[in-house]
Amino acid sequence: MTAPLLSIQDLSVAFGASTVVRNVSFDIAPGETLALVGESGSGKSVTALSVLKLLPPTATLSGSIRFDGAELVGAPEATLRQVRGNRVGMIFQEPMSSLNPVHTIGKQIGEVLAVHQGLRRNAARSRTLELLDAVGIPDPASRLDDYPHQLSGGQRQRVMIAMALANDPKLLIADEPTTALDVTVQAQILELLKSLQRQNGMAMLFITHDLSIVRRIADRVCVMTGGEIVEKGAVETIFSAPRHDYTRHLLAAAPRGTPLVPKKDAPAIVAADDLKVWFPIRRGFFRRTVGHIRAVDGVDLTVRKGETLGVVGESGSGKSSLGYALLRLIPSQGRIVVLGNEVQSRSWRALRPLRRHMQIVFQDPFGSLSPRLSVGEIVEEGLGVHFPRLSRPERAEKVAAALREVGLDPATASRYPHEFSGGQRQRIAIARALVLEPDFLVLDEPTSALDVSIQAQVIDLLRAVQERRQLSYMFISHDLRVIRALAHRLIVMRHGKVVEQGLAADIFAAPQEDYTRQLLAAALDLVPPDAVNTDRLPNAPGTV
Structure with a gap:
């Protein structure tokens, strides 16, 4: 030997x-x-x-x-x-x-x-x-x-x-x-x-x-x-x-379960028409604009009450820029409607009353949680802005309820983010968003760096919270296993444009576009072999 x-x-x-x-x-x-x-x-x-x-x-x-x-x-x-x-x-x-x-x-x-x-x-x-x-x-x-x-x-x-x-x-x-x-x-x-x-x-x-x-x-x-x-x-x-x-x-720890199906008459929570996010390319001594990076280029979408819209695509496809634009975190062009209110033309002050209704959970919980604040202070911070009339005991009770809802002991509220695991920090980030009682939540790659068993726990948590509160999610991810477990409808993005959209189950079963097939072919364990024809793929990564 x-x-x-x-x-x-x-x-x-x-x-x-x-x-x-x-x-x-x-x-x-x-x-x-x-x-x-x-x-x-x-x-x-x-x-x-x-x-x-x-x-x-x-x-x-x-x-x-x-x-x-x-x-x-x-x-x-x-x-x-x-x-x-x-x-x-x-x-x-x-x-x-x-x-x-x-x-x-x-x-x-x-x-x-x-x-x-x-x-x-x-x-x-x-x-x-x-x-x-x-x-x-x-x-x-x-x-x-x-x-x-x-x-x-x-x-x-x-x-x-x-x-x-x-x-x-x-x-x-x-x-x-x-x-x-x-x-x-x-x-x-x-x-x-x-x-x-x-x-x-x-x-x-x-x-x-x-x-x-x-x-x-x-x-x-x-x-x-x-x-x-x-x-x-x-x-x-x-x-x-x-x-x-x-x-x-x-x-057995892979994300499982089926997405929640919204009611047939569920109202639209968020909608966008011809949404564009173009970043200027500046050159020369005077930094003149010589072109644009079209991160999001003419996207239309609607998210209904109790629905999860999955957004998939490779890095640089415009997924995160789309989510940030809907929340007015970055400049954009086009029409954005939140809870029936057109928000694109609103000033920051006029937009503030709607802020608590649309929240975000970022990809890296350690980077998005202040290391100088305790968990209780992190979760409570938004209450001071959006619920200023609450007394201190009332705010403390809301913080405790939010921590319990995401599976954390309220007794840990005095601890700091570095004292928690990655999965627990992500739960803290979710609690920070949920404490404001939002209607729409953008989840930007919230499980990408987590262990598969922790991924499954976070997905189960999000599904349970959605069912109780009838929340609407935009779930941005490159992990198609997670998307299939949570998303009811799906948008596939490439170079800032939507190349395919529809019911997630239909796209997984019979993708219509070559690029979608390429994404599915890169995760061969997700779909039955007859659902993906790798011979037709442009620059397909091949079987590993």
Whole structure:
């Protein structure tokens, strides 16, 4: 039998008195892909970071980590430097945080080549262009001087892959490399990784909480919870006959259920006619407008009472801009009607009475919750503006009721956002919106970075609140599983325009447009095979 490239035996990791990884053991053979699966806090990333000893100095490791026959636990720093980024590459979870915002992508990849291979400027530039071309960056020569913020999410992830592969590693560690990416981009990244793996013959340790990805890319799976591996085996075995209760819990945790159907005579809560959001492109010393980015270009829509309108499309399609425009958070043109009131021409002061009726839940709850306010203060803040006559006890009771409605203990109102998990922070953001008793709620990718089990809980929560209050939702997402579980009607957007709209069930069963088919084909586990004809797709990502 072939000797394992990476062998981890009885690995434990502790931070002070807290042990976060316990007796973890697994092997990875050359050319093999092993997926490490579990929810946030299960110890996946800590295990992976232990391989390269990228943990904080307070971490204590015990056990054995052997790479290519050499022991890494207790190895001198000089040995680890020869392994890091050279023989073992790593793709981190969030490329925007991992890439240096003040250096161009050409300089950052060139730095990797200079440190590990000693390449000079011209040689490093030539190799950088080869790497960017290999990972599918179009016209790489024109992107060398771009900064990370000038690239899309998928392009930034491709740059991270190029950096990880710059020195032809034997092992690639990919830590949640497709989190929060569109389904089409996700499929392209997975196909890219598999293709590069075949070309270079490297092994891969793939970390994720999404089991649908595991089925596409991995040979074997280790399931982690509470810092321990509770089940391991071949992918098909784990999916077809899981033995551990936690594995069965993960497999059953995908968003389920059917959307609520509004009453036939339900009135329109929000409507828009020929809505446009154009951002000016300015050039030259005098910053003259030379063109426009048409983020939203002539969209018509109606959301009825008790209805969920799903909005799907790739990054840059105009989904979020559409939601912000309806709430008058960004300038737009066209007609917007909220609860029978035309709002486009209203001043900010005149619009204030309608503000409480239309609220938003943002994608990143940690970024949208003030770290300086307690949870109670965050939820209560809007009451002071929209319900100024309420007494302090009355406001406190409303806050407690909102927290209870989203499944949080009112006793936690004195705590701060950093003391809560990602799923709990999203519940706080929902409570902040619900406390104002809105009629219309824009949900902008509220589940994109959450574990699948937490996703399912949030979807169940939103459906239950909608049923009790007859709320209307605009649910913006790239995750078609979530959309299918919650949306009654669907809008598919591309380049600012609506390419298809109608009942969600009809579109999932028989999409009419090629672009819609492409989105569905990128999530093959969502639809029956006969519902998607991949042969007709333009630039289809292919089967992963």
